[in-house]
Amino acid sequence: MAVRDSDPTGLHRVLDDAVVLPQAAQRLDTRRDLLPDEVRIRVQRLNLDAASYRQLERTHTGPDGTVDTDAIRAAVLEIVASRGKMQNPETGSGGMLVGTVEEVGPESPLGLAVGDRVATLVSLTLTPLVIEDGLAGWDGAGEQVPCDGYAVLFGRSIVAVLPDDLDPALSLSVMDVCGAPALTARVVTGYDAPTVAVIGGGGKSGSLSLAAARAAGAGRTIGVVPHEREAELLRRAALADEVVVADARHPVGLRDAVAAAGGPADVTVVCVDVPGCEGGAILATAERGTVVFFSMATSFSAAALGAEGLAADVTMLVGNGYVPGHAAYALELLRAEPGVRRLFEGRLAAEVDA
Amino acid sequence: MAVRDSDPTGLHRVLDDAVVLPQAAQRLDTRRDLLPDEVRIRVQRLNLDAASYRQLERTHTGPDGTVDTDAIRAAVLEIVASRGKMQNPETGSGGMLVGTVEEVGPESPLGLAVGDRVATLVSLTLTPLVIEDGLAGWDGAGEQVPCDGYAVLFGRSIVAVLPDDLDPALSLSVMDVCGAPALTARVVTGYDAPTVAVIGGGGKSGSLSLAAARAAGAGRTIGVVPHEREAELLRRAALADEVVVADARHPVGLRDAVAAAGGPADVTVVCVDVPGCEGGAILATAERGTVVFFSMATSFSAAALGAEGLAADVTMLVGNGYVPGHAAYALELLRAEPGVRRLFEGRLAAEVDA
Numbered sequence: 259m260a261v262r263d264s265d266p267t268g269l270h271r272v273l274d275d276a277v278v279l280p281q282a283a284q285r286l287d288t289r290r291d292l293l294p295d296e297v298r299i300r301v302q303r304l305n306l307d308a309a310s311y312r313q314l315e316r317t318h319t320g321p322d323g324t325v326d327t328d329a330i331r332a333a334v335l336e337i338v339a340s341r342g343k344m345q346n347p348e349t350g351s352g353g354m355l356v357g358t359v360e361e362v363g364p365e366s367p368l369g370l371a372v373g374d375r376v377a378t379l380v381s382l383t384l385t386p387l388v389i390e391d392g393l394a395g396w397d398g399a400g401e402q403v404p405c406d407g408y409a410v411l412f413g414r415s416i417v418a419v420l421p422d423d424l425d426p427a428l429s430l431s432v433m434d435v436c437g438a439p440a441l442t443a444r445v446v447t448g449y450d451a452p453t454v455a456v457i458g459g460g461g462k463s464g465s466l467s468l469a470a471a472r473a474a475g476a477g478r479t480i481g482v483v484p485h486e487r488e489a490e491l492l493r494r495a496a497l498a499d500e501v502v503v504a505d506a507r508h509p510v511g512l513r514d515a516v517a518a519a520g521g522p523a524d525v526t527v528v529c530v531d532v533p534g535c536e537g538g539a540i541l542a543t544a545e546r547g548t549v550v551f552f553s554m555a556t557s558f559s560a561a562a563l564g565a566e567g568l569a570a571d572v573t574m575l576v577g578n579g580y581v582p583g584h585a586a587y588a589l590e591l592l593r594a595e596p597g598v599r600r601l602f603e604g605r606l607a608a609e610v611d612a
Numbered sequence: 613m614a615v616r617d618s619d620p621t622g623l624h625r626v627l628d629d630a631v632v633l634p635q636a637a638q639r640l641d642t643r644r645d646l647l648p649d650e651v652r653i654r655v656q657r658l659n660l661d662a663a664s665y666r667q668l669e670r671t672h673t674g675p676d677g678t679v680d681t682d683a684i685r686a687a688v689l690e691i692v693a694s695r696g697k698m699q700n701p702e703t704g705s706g707g708m709l710v711g712t713v714e715e716v717g718p719e720s721p722l723g724l725a726v727g728d729r730v731a732t733l734v735s736l737t738l739t740p741l742v743i744e745d746g747l748a749g750w751d752g753a754g755e756q757v758p759c760d761g762y763a764v765l766f767g768r769s770i771v772a773v774l775p776d777d778l779d780p781a782l783s784l785s786v787m788d789v790c791g792a793p794a795l796t797a798r799v800v801t802g803y804d805a806p807t808v809a810v811i812g813g814g815g816k817s818g819s820l821s822l823a824a825a826r827a828a829g830a831g832r833t834i835g836v837v838p839h840e841r842e843a844e845l846l847r848r849a850a851l852a853d854e855v856v857v858a859d860a861r862h863p864v865g866l867r868d869a870v871a872a873a874g875g876p877a878d879v880t881v882v883c884v885d886v887p888g889c890e891g892g893a894i895l896a897t898a899e900r901g902t903v904v905f906f907s908m909a910t911s912f913s914a915a916a917l918g919a920e921g922l923a924a925d926v927t928m929l930v931g932n933g934y935v936p937g938h939a940a941y942a943l944e945l946l947r948a949e950p951g952v953r954r955l956f957e958g959r960l961a962a963e964v965d966a
Contacts, residue, residue, distance in 0.1 A: 265864075267864075267895070267922060269864060277862060277864055277865065278862075278863075279863050279864070279891055279921075279922075280921075281891075281917070281918070281921050282891070379920075380920065380921050380923070381917065381920070381921055383921070384921050414922060414923045415923065416920075416923045437920065508631060508632075509632075509633050510619075510621075510623060510631050510633070511631065537633055537635075537636070541621070551912070551930070554912070554913050554916065556912045557912065558905070558908070558910045558911065558912040558915075558930060559908050561912075561930045562908065562930050562931055562932060562933060563635070563735065563737075563933070564633075564635070565930075565932040565933070565934060566733075566734065566735070566770075566791065566932060566933030566934045567633075567634075567635050567734050567735055567737070567738050568621060568633075568768060568934075569734070569768045569769065569770045569934050570932070570934060571932075571934060571935060571936055572932065573929065573932070574929060574930035574932055575927065575928060575929060575930070576905070576912060576915045576916050576919075576928035576929070576930060577916055578916060578919040578920065578924070578925075578926065578927070578928055579916060579917070579919070579920030580919055580920045580922075580923050580924060580925060581925060582925055
């Protein structure tokens with residue numbers, strides 16, 4: 259039985275015996291009725307987290323390489339039915355959803371109106387969800403899941419209204435990584451015309467971070483990419499003053515590449531999802547500089563011990579995916595920077611082709 | 613064959629084929645001769661990292677519970693002989709050393725003179741080390757290892773001269789955690805008379821961080837401890853305006869305990885080495901506040917996803933163990949605060965008793 263006093267974190271919908279937050283919970287209460295600060299969404303689509311979908315795909319691939327997509331669909335239905343949320347028990351990850359606001363509690367602080375087309379920017383891992391159509395419209399292939407059902411948002415949930423002037427797929431692709439440019443901009447404004455290096459500058463969060471750094475007053479921007487093909491794409495996007503090719507896992511190589519491009523950097527932003535980039539990012543950064551780690555592959559101890567071992571007086575930030583106004587800011591960057599938009603549209607086209 | 617051009621990181625002493633930093637290296641060059649920016653230390657004592665010693669102890673405990681201390685000694689000798697440094701291959705960790713400066717290269721930036729009694733504050737995992745006495749003076753029991761041999765420091769190594777007015781064991785105990793108070797002080801000065809909560813306020817890094825917060829201008833300090841016995845010790849030390857008992861692994865309980873003591877905190881410092889404290893630390897912190905994670909048990913993804921899931925606009929810092937002047941600052945706090953000194957001396961006495 260759930261606690262009935264509303265809590266902005268959604269604590270009141272946790273059905274576990276222990277007092278844990280919704281993300282850590284085994285099972286959430288999915289009742290339709292709203293508490294005064296909640297919002298109910300009519301769900302149209304789930305975007306499963308890539309790591310989660312890959313795990314399901316691996317599990318349901320036969321010895322001959324055939325993927326049993328019916329089994330994948332059944333697995334998603336079973337997870338949501340038993341947990342009251344889409345959280346893959348193996349990967350712990352979820353995804354996001356798109357839908358339309360169906361009902362708004364009188365005390366909701368989210369500023370939504372019935373009929374708004376929205377995307378949730380918090381993880382499905384903490385969002386009460388009921389699937390009502392058995393996922394009849396999904397063939398089980400791919401992370402995009404057409405779905406009819408409902409979800410519940412809490413007082414502290416993060417949600418963004420989808421803009422009318424952009425393709426929803428494009429908006430979602432931007433919102434997925436919108437924490438990085440917002441935090442980059444905030445850090446850059448703390449320095450006077452700093453040199454900013456973005457490791458993985460050709461990717462989604464990387465290209466937005468480069469645009470944000472320039473907009474926030476960077477004196478010089480350096481985009482670091484892993485190979486020449488991506489360097490060419492980033493050069494054509496014209497988002498960085500310098501584009502260099504370096505392997506971010508090789509600390510000395512990365513340090514020297516950034517130095518040759520006008521470094522060390524006052525602000526280094528790590529946007530590549532490969533392990534082992536902590537040492538290089540620290541070495542590429544000037545004394546009293548800041549490293550912002552956005553990669554989920556970051557090792558806390560490698561960063562902490564690495565900086566200590568190198569006697570590096572750098573500030574190291576855990577990239578918080580939430581900064582107020584982050585979605586609107588990232589969409590603004592996309593509209594203002596044709597280079598960003600081309601990179602994102604190219605990526606979406608490649609996904610459709612694939 | 614090592615690169616002979618000196619690099620302040622010690623890269624020139626890495627014997628691996630790949631270009632990696634000394635900490636990541638399989639094997640270091642331990643030649644006695646110094647490059648111009650190096651320093652050689654005559655080693656008197658190694659302090660093995662606790663996690664490393666416990667691993668060795670577990671490995672060499674027989675089915676009847678008897679610890680084979682000769683085997684532990686042999687294992688340490690074998691690691692140092694084969695790797696040229698004391699880095700436990702299982703835990704990846706090392707420790708620190710105490711010794712006397714034997715020779716100073718003409719271009720060393722460390723400011724040392726021959727005869728200085730010093731402690732290295734960087735890990736043994738990156739320090740070239742030769743043991744010359746076969747550890748004849750060590751019985752293999754415990755982390756304190758009397759040792760005759762030499763070690764080499766690089767241009768960027770961190771080393772502190774042991775002060776004359778304090779027991780060396782006390783100084784070492786302080787230096788071991790001196791990054792925490794220095795960074796806490798720096799963060800606190802960025803706010804105006806902030807409320808500071810230290811999770812694990814009764815421990816070594818925690819008590820120093822409380823003292824640092826007050827010295828740096830905190831308006832209110834809150835020490836959070838796991839049980840009443842430690843609360844009583846911390847109250848007697850008079851380092852915190854409020855002392856509260858809470859389990860840091862329970863986010864809602866921690867949030868409510870800190871709130872009841874005058875929170876939420878503008879600055880939350882996490883000094884407890886148990887996993888699962890990220891959510892509570894985030895929830896206990898005010899909007900636009902800062903969480904400093906000093907615990908090596910911190911999970912990067914739990915912190916990043918936790919803050920996003922809670923829509924918490926908090927700055928999260930990876931606790932860098934190096935801040936210039938950190939050792940001197942921590943020793944100053946110990947001298948100035950009788951409460952800190954009593955806690956440290958009590959802890960040392962307990963270790964001797966144990």
